[in-house]
Every structure is written in structure tokens, then in C-alpha cells.
Amino acid sequence: MHMPATQSSSEIAYNGSMKILVIEDDREAADYLQKAFAEAGHTAHVAGDGETGFALADSGDYDVMVVDRMMPRRDGLSVIAGLRSRGNTTPVLILSALGEVDDRVTGLRAGGDDYLTKPYAFSELLARVEVLNRRASAREADTVYRVGDLELDRLSHSVRRAGREITLQPREFRLLEYLMRHAGQVVTRTMLLENVWDYHFDPQTNVIDVHISRLRGKIEKGFDKPILHTVRGAGYMLKSG
């Protein structure tokens, strides 16, 4: 995995600019995040401790917040719980050095929407933050997803491309469903493992790649245009054209 360099950032940052609040006490890490988000086309504000972060989040209109868990003056979970109790529903990604199953559960229970363990790859963080942005993923309620000539019906569990029926295994269907819900967004392997298989560990082999290539065979073979793209060093993206 690599940092999004200038040439690949255009392909990763697709859906306009986001306003991101980073609450992180490590100055260097915060600066790095701010710079990296800017390179990806987003605006990031940094708060160096929990209290400042809470005040900023409470007054500003942010699309996504990235909150460190352990901070001076006020810890991340308390900031999130405080914001939630004040009716603030801004999506939150929790960053933490604590990576046990229980830590993730407590984090999500406190009101976090996603959880990422340090150390992480920025491409992973960026992909997750972009998926969290609600404006980009307002497809939850749709019953039919469409990307180009690909069509997925969530009720009848059927998939068509250019009018031709494609038969998928149940798990393949869920995989495609997730990719289509986040069409145009980068989806990492870990995100797929978490959301399609509900596993949060790192498999020894890249099992996801094999599943993707199988799915790709089914939805691309016999059609002239590729639709499931590999984003180098980051993950996959479903995108027409």
C-alpha cells in the first residue's frame, strides 16, 4: 500500500471536497493527516485535544470527523458521546491504538461509525472516510442499484448487465451489493472483509482478491467494458466508463 501520490489522487478523490475535522493530539500525525487530506482534495481542520475538538465539532458543520481515542483533557469516546447526546450525527471514524474486539465494540457503542486501528495506511483511512460521508452514500434506501449498464435488484436478488441475467452466489451478491452501494468510491479489502463477511482480522492470504476476480469474471466476461476497477495500493472501485 502507498500514499496517494499526486498522480493517483485524482482517481481516489472522486466526489468533490469534504470538510473533515481531525481530533488528534499527536501534532505530527495530525499535520500529516491534514496535508494528506488536502492532497486528496478535502479540507481538514485539526483540534489538538478533546475539549477543543468538542467545541469545534459542536459549532462547525463537518462532513466527517476523525477522532483519536486517547487524548489529553478529554478522551475521544467522551467527545463522541457528548456530541451524540447533543444531537450531532456527523459520521465519526475512531482512530485507536487499541485493536481488540472489545475495544472496537466499545468504540462503536459510544457512537462511532467506524473504527480503525493504528498504525494504518492512509489509503485505508481515506477510503473509509469517503464512504462515511453521508452525502456520497445516500443509497441505503434504494431497492435497485444501477451503475452504467449494471443493475442489481435488492428485493428479487437478481443482477443484470445490459439486460442479460447474471447468476451470483449469495456471498457474491452481497459483495456486489456493497460495491454498488459505494460505486465511485474506493473500497478496501478490509472494508469488504468487514462488511461482507463480518470479519475484522487480517487473513494470511489475500482471499478478497480471489473473490473479486471471480466476481469480475461474472460481471465483465462477455461485456466490452470493464466496470470493477482495481485501485493500485488501495482497493477496488465499481465505476462505469
Add this chain to the structure above:
Amino acid sequence: MTLSVPAIMKTTAARLSALYLLLFALCAVLLVLYMTSLSARMLTGQTQDTINDEVLGLARAYQRGGLPLLVRVVEQRSRQPGANLYLIADANGQILTGNVQSLEPGVIEAEGWTIEPFSYRRFGEGELERQRNPVSDPNEPAQSEVQAEGEKGHNAIALVLRLPNQMIMLVGRDLGEPERFRAVIRRALMLALGMMGVGGLLIWFFVGRAALKRIDSVSEASRRIMGGDLSGRLPVTGAGDEFDRLSENLNSMLARIATLNEGLKQVSDNIAHDLKTPLTRLRNRAEATLSGKHNTSDYRQALEGTIAESDQLIKTFNAILMISRLEAGYSSESTTRVDLAAAVHDVVELYEPVAEEAGVTLETSVQGSFAVNGNRELIGQALSNIVDNAIKYSTDSTSRPTVRVTLERVGSEIRLAVSDNGQGIPDDVDRARVTERFVRLEKSRSQPGSGLGLSLAKAIVTFHNGRLELLPGNPGLSVVMSFPGREDR
């Protein structure tokens, strides 16, 4: 040991014995008070009965011979020794006959029973002092002398009757006996209290001192252990009492701490050994890239390699941390009922395309549905590590490479086995060693992996109170996880 008084009072034993002493004394006092008042009432009742009998006798004499006979009988009885009191007075209270010389004023005027003991004096005992008048008359020196001697006369209760001719008759009985009885009880009470006091002090002294000594030896030992001697243990006398149990519990706690400490030390040794190698590689690569002339794509390649290497390091590090936390008995609140059949299904489905790509047949045999208490995520991870290994090592099979996942109940255990038909583990290798951290057999060194997959799986199975065993598969290897069956099935 020398202890000042406040230090003694600080000991639990001393405080307890003082408290017991106080409570016992209170109970004893209450009991004796109750007993005295009960017996006093009983004795008064008896005295009253005696007086009644006496009055009946006198009444018969009066009926037979009128007043003269009554007076004669009274005079006669007055002369006899005994506790009975007789007195006949005229309407003005002037004593006419009887064995009473004087008595407390007011008694004779009150007709009926006088149960409240009053003072009186018999003939020949001198004049009764005026009790209800403590300021004594200076004209009566004899009286104050009597008072100084404490001679207050005797106490009695009496029945006063008015005779038909307005004369007054008093029949009473001295209370000397009951009062002596009461005094005996009071003395016994004082003695008992005194003995209890002495006993309490003795108990305090011995028990308190003994307990103090035991506790002191325990704190002495714990100070030694805190000082760095982790192999030190608290003294156990073998008496099997509370102190022994406390020491035993603390000792097993210390043993557990020592084990954990040992484990930690081993982990840090392993980290030092096995993480230094990739770190050195990482550093060398960076150094080599910096020296010498390179173009942008060389740098890019070097940096990508660096990131890949550090990602691998992070994975290894995470695995080490996880194993340590599982082995340390990390308590999970997310322990639930885990359906093992579903776990097998999920993992097999996850690995099926990988197996197919590697030309390995992945078979499952699940007989019935089985559940264990645990964490789905951890069990999934253990199983996927094992299946991953099995797929890798079955590719050198001499026949068609196959990995078989079997889930069945054997006795009270639920057995989850992953068998491959590869080359297996050579017989000259200690199989148990394979699950140790970082152990990688020679031929697997070429395979990617940290060498922690099986160790992690073993830690997870142990965490679920199960066992992980490596059995020869003829050919190949069988990794067997045995879990205790859930009670509710």
C-alpha cells in the same frame, strides 16, 4: 515486638475483644437485673402470703374472743422470735402493743398493703431516725450518731387494718431474707463481670498478639516480594485457618503473576529476535536506495517495498500482541453462543476460491449443529489460519490435493478438524513445537507468513478452554481443535 497502647488499640483483635467484652457485659447486666427484679417480686408475693395467713389467724382469734383475745394473741406472738411484725395502735397512731417500737411516718395511716419496703425498729433497738427529713435536728444528737453508724433499722412490708373500734392493727414481715438474697445475686453479678473483664483482657492479649504476629509475617513476606524477590511466597502454617487460606490464595496469585511475567519475557525475547531481522532489512533497503544514483521510479519502488515490509511487520506485531493478550486470559465481554457449523461454513466459503485457484479441493463434513461459548471473530480467525495453512501445504500432495474440514461430536467434546493430504510434518520433528511462536519448519521458510498463524490459533483455542493438537494424517497433517460442549444442548 514492642507496641505502644494506641498501636495495640489499632489491631483488629484488640478492637474486637473490647467490643465483645462490652456486649457481653451489657447482656450480663441486663440478665441479672431482670432476674433480681423477678425474684424480688416472687419473694414479695411469698411474704404477702405469709402476712395474709397471719392476719387470718388473728381474725379467728378476734372472732373467738373479741379485742381482748386479739391483743393477747398479738402480745404473745410479739414476744416470739421471728420475722413477723405486729402492732396495734389507737386511732391517733399511738402504739399500744406489738413488737414494733417505731416505723416510718405515714405507713400506719395508710390502710391496706404497703408493698414499698419501709423502715422500722423493733423494741430495744432505739428510736427510728426521721428518714424523710435529712436535715437532722441538732437537739437530737443520739439520732445523728445512729445515722453515722448507718443503722437505718430494718425494712419490711406490711398490711394495715382498721379494727371496728377505730384502732389500727399492722401485720408485717421483715424483708431481711429477700434482701440478703438480692445482695448475693448482686455480688455474683459483680464477680461475673470482673471475671469477664479479666477474661476479655486475656483473650485480647493472646488472640490479638497471635493474629498480629501472623499478619506481620504476611506483610513482611510481601515486602520482600515487592522488593523484587518474585519467587518469594507467603508463609502457610498448615493450620488451614483463614490466614492460611489468605496466604494460599495470595500465593497462587503470585504464581500466576510469575507465569505471566515469564510469558512476557519470552515474548520480548521473541520480538527482539524475530522483529530485528525484517527491521534490519528495512533499514538496509532505505540505506541502499539513498546511496548511489537512482531515478524516480527506483525510489518509488524502494518506498513501496518499505511500506510492504512495514505492513508485514505490523501484522506480525499485532499477532504477537493478540497471542499475549489471549494467553494472559484477556477477558472478553463479547463472548456469546457461537454456531460452529456456521463458522465452518463462513470460513470455507471465504477460502473456497483460494483453494480452487491453488488446485486444492476443499471439502466439509458437518454432522449436526454445534455451539460453543466464545467469540465468533476469534474462532473464525483460528479456523481461517489453519485452513490457510492446510491449503498451502496440501499443494505438494502426491495425489489430488484435498483439504477436509470435519465438525463432529466426540464424547462430551466438539471436534473441529482440518486435515490435508500433503507431506505433513516429518516424523523427526516435535509436533508440539510447531505451535510455538515463530517456529517455522525448514521447508516452509520459503512460504509467506510470520510463523505465528498456528500459535495464534492455539492461543485462541486455549482461550476457549479447548485443545489444539497436530496429528499425523497419513498422509498429511490433521489439526484438531477440541472444544468443551455447551451445557444448554
